[in-house]
Amino acid sequence: MSEAILLVGGQGTRLRPLTDSTPKPLLPLAGVACTTHQLLKAKAAGVTRVVLATSYLAEVFEAQYGAGEALGLELVYAVEREPLGTGGAIANAGQFLKGDGPILIFNGDVISNHSLEEQYRVHESSGAVATLHLTPVEDARAYGCVPVDDSGRVKAFLEKMDNPVTNLINAGCYIFDRSIIDVIPLNTVISVEREIFPELVKQHVQGYVSDDYWIDLGTPEAFTKASADLITGRAYSPALGILNMEYLANAAEIATSARITGGTFLDKGVTVDEAAHVHQSVILADSWVGSNAHVENSFVGRGVKIGSGIKLVNVAVGDGVEIHEGTTVSEGARLSA
Known part of the structure; x- marks a missing residue:
């Protein structure tokens, strides 16, 4: 698993005014841009080349990271002129991939301590076409839930409901076989969560369940909490090492x-x-x-x-x-x- 797609095209409307001039993934956590934390996590797992799927304030990412030399990565940029949804962004970024092996795909607004190496091992051993990081939450009503069978195979992708059948949710980090990316329509607005995953379940989607630290950076309060968790040592990033401050x-x-x-x-x-x-x-x-x-x-x-x-x-x-x-x-x- 040497290539990845990082989805950083969202406008971050729930974080305004913080995102009026700065893309959400470039807001700092413990003084380091969220994107940097994610890129270095991917690098630590063996990724050497990352396609950044950008849209909102796309030029800011290339100005900050260039070709990736400072991070020891090869970075390329797939720019959406109009937002294409998560599935459309993956298809657009897929045009810039080089290899045929499994591709790591991760959302630009999540910090997680789960093991990418272990997620990849589960993907390889299960024979799935896609393997999702799933995390348990205390109250899944605010999310769509993802039930799995005893072997960890995903049974369905369910929308928000008052009485979720499981507390496992999609944690925003996937490993796809390259063939899956190649068949997503180009220049089409499509949701990976609502349209692609339900179809993939008919083949084989595996869940990698982890209760390691995980946070969705959808609000200013979540950003402040994640930053504090990195500083106090409740969360970990290769960009900072282990802190306890x-x-x-x-x-x-x-x-x-x-x-x-x-x-x-x-x-x-x-x-x-x-x-x-x-x-x-x-x-x-x-x-x-x-x-x-x-x-x-x-x-x-x-x-x-x-x-x-x-x-x-x-x-x-x-x-x-x-x-x-x-x-x-x-x-x-x-x-x-």
Whole structure:
């Protein structure tokens, strides 16, 4: 398994305003772009060549990664001029593949500690045409569920329901035989989850079930949690190694009476004033947190000014926003300049 397709074309509408100028997969987790975490995980599993399936702000990916030399990978870019859905994106990227062997395909908005090597072993030993990473969740009602038989073979792909028949869900990482990719129609909007997988079940789709750490980065709150989990050691990435820290600060200026807790990330040029408390949050470059401010489970963009005494809980703040002293910010607010 030397080639992969990374699906990074989504617009990240649920993360706005954070994604107004930055694609969701390039938002940082513990100071490192999500895409970098994923590329290095694939590399650690033996992948040497990755096709990035891009659409929204496609040019930003190539500007950041180029041909992949800095990561020790060969990177190529398959650009969708119009969004084609997950299946259409895979078909479009498939034109840039070179080999005939199994292809790793993974979503650009997931962080997982599961073993790609073990998923590949299951794929090879089962004789399946596709092998999916499946993860158990506490409440599967928000997801489509994926029941399997005693051998791990997938029986069906079921839409969201009030009483799921299993707590196993599609975790967004697949291994496909190359022949499957080659028959997906080109230039066609198609969903791999709703249209391709149900057809593949008629052949043989295998589930690789793992209860290792997994998170879907669909919301700002999920991004802040994943970043904190990487910093505190609950999650792992080859980009960072094993960490066990209360916070991670990149040349930030922190007052002696300020408290930084819960796996917070502070980017370069961040200033945190006296008696402020920042907990399980991400604060990007050149932002300022005033005295006695409280920032919790929040993602704060670049060049933001948070006035003295301000309280932010589960808030996403876009670049350049100024929150003046005395302002009341509702929990869960989304603030843009």
